Amino acid sequence: MKFCTAITCMDGRIQLPVITYLQKRFNAKYVDSITEPGPNLILSKQTDFYLVESILTRLKISVEKHHSVGIAIVGHFDCAGSIASNEEQLQHIHEAVKFIRQSFSHLEVIGLWVDENWNVTEV
Numbered sequence: 001m002k003f004c005t006a007i008t009c010m011d012g013r014i015q016l017p018v019i020t021y022l023q024k025r026f027n028a029k030y031v032d033s034i035t036e037p038g039p040n041l042i043l044s045k046q047t048d049f050y051l052v053e054s055i056l057t058r059l060k061i062s063v064e065k066h067h068s069v070g071i072a073i074v075g076h077f078d079c080a081g082s083i084a085s086n087e088e089q090l091q092h093i094h095e096a097v098k099f100i101r102q103s104f105s106h107l108e109v110i111g112l113w114v115d116e117n118w119n120v121t122e123v
Contacts, residue, residue, distance in 0.1 A: 001029055001030065002026070002027065002028045002029050002030070002069060003028055003029075003030045003031070003032055003062065003066040003067060003068045003069065004022050004023075004025075004026035004028040004030075004031055004032070004068050004069055004070040004071070004072070005031070005032045005033075005034065005059060005062040005063070005066075005068040005070070005071045005072070006018050006019070006022055006031050006032070006033050006034065006071075006072050006074055006112075007034045007036075007039045007043070007055060007059065007071065007072065007073050007074065007096075007100070008033060008034070008035055008039060008072070008074035009035065009036070009037060009038060009039060009074060009075070009076055009079055009081060009082075010035040010036065010037055010081075011037075011076060011079065011080070013076075013118060014074065014076045014114045014118065015033070017114060017118045017119070017120050018031075018072070018074055018112065018114065018120060019031045019033075020120075021112065021120040022070075022072055022112075025070070025072075025110070025122075026069050026070040026108075028069060028070070030066070032062040032066055032068060034055055034058045034059060034062070036051065036055065036081070037079070037080060037081025037082075038075075038079055038080075038081025038082030039055065039073065039074070039075075039081075039096070040073055040074070040075040040082060040089060040092040040093045040096045040111075041081065041082040041084070041089075041092050042055065042096075043055065043073065043092075043095070043096035043099050043100065044091070044092040044093075044094075044095035044096045044099065045092075046099065056103065059071065059100070059104070063104060063107065068107065069107070069108075070107055070108040070109070070110065071100060071104060071107055071108070071109045071110070072109075072110050072111070072112050073093055073096040073097050073100060073109070073110070073111050073112070074093075074111075074112045074113075074114065075089040075090065075092060075093045075111075075112070075113055075114070076089075076113065076114035076115075077114060077115050077116040078116065086113075089113075090111075090113060090123055093111035093112075093113065093123055094111060094123070096111070097109050097110065097111045110122055111123045
């Protein structure tokens, strides 16, 4: 059994496209999902200590107990939790990836963008 992890928005529209993409990308059977509204914003700004720690605690479980082989930070078009332009959201994804890599440098950490047609692109 091979796992990977998605730190993704709770928005149900993006769940299946992200899971499908990550199963192929990391050759994983299962995708652990850590969901919050606008996680790319949360992790890029790190202003809510408790929320950031909650995400990191859940990520640690995925990595240590499920032996996740990779991590994705996901942002998407029309996000209610991160009301920002697409360009700003992409910047938040890059900053969030850098932040997560600090604690999980032994794993591949990638950023994903889901567009208005629900297509997933690595950024």
